[in-house]
Amino acid sequence: MSKKSRKQRERKRAKIGVKVESSEVLLKKQKNNEARSESLQYLQTWSDSVTDKSISWKFQKSKQVWLLKNMLYLEKVPAKSFKQMISYVASMTGEAKERLFKELQGYLDKEDTIPFDDLEKQLIKEIGDSEERKELEEKIKVAKMKRIEKVLKKWVIN
Numbered sequence: 001m002s003k004k005s006r007k008q009r010e011r012k013r014a015k016i017g018v019k020v021e022s023s024e025v026l027l028k029k030q031k032n033n034e035a036r037s038e039s040l041q042y043l044q045t046w047s048d049s050v051t052d053k054s055i056s057w058k059f060q061k062s063k064q065v066w067l068l069k070n071m072l073y074l075e076k077v078p079a080k081s082f083k084q085m086i087s088y089v090a091s092m093t094g095e096a097k098e099r100l101f102k103e104l105q106g107y108l109d110k111e112d113t114i115p116f117d118d119l120e121k122q123l124i125k126e127i128g129d130s131e132e133r134k135e136l137e138e139k140i141k142v143a144k145m146k147r148i149e150k151v152l153k154k155w156v157i158n
Contacts, residue, residue, distance in 0.1 A: 039066040040081050047084040050091075068100055071151075072107075072144045073117045082147060090154045101155065104148045114144050 042063035049057035070076040071085050089100065107114050116124070120140055127133045
């Protein structure tokens with residue numbers, strides 16, 4: 001299948017209103033879902049290894065990076081996993097912990113800088129009424145602020 005014929009079919013589908021996601025987009029979504037499930041499994045294994053010393057756990061930087069990057073996104077890190085995440089972050093040492101602390105502190109200082117992921121942006125965008133949109137944005141920010149405060153509170157305790 002040539003690129004040209006694929007593009008022609010995509011244009012034709014667009015004209016009649018059929019939305020077909022490209023294979024690149026689907027592949028990216030699949031990789032994102034794999035990274036999410038692998039990272040959450042990594043976190044679960046870490047949590048289990050803390051309570052049961054017979055379980056082996058090995059540090060994996062790529063999984064830690066994913067977790068730290070996505071810990072504030074409510075859909076990506078569910079509440080159960082976030083509880084584990086708080087303990088994981090508290091157990092961290094070194095430069096990654098310091099960077100994360102500064103980043104979270106910055107969000108507390110300037111609430112407007114709190115990031116939204118694609119799903120959150122889409123939900124906000126789909127709401128037509130500007131009052132409802134602001135209300136949803138505020139709810140998401142409040143939920144994220146609570147997460148930030150929980151992490152920082154655990155830091156102060158340790």
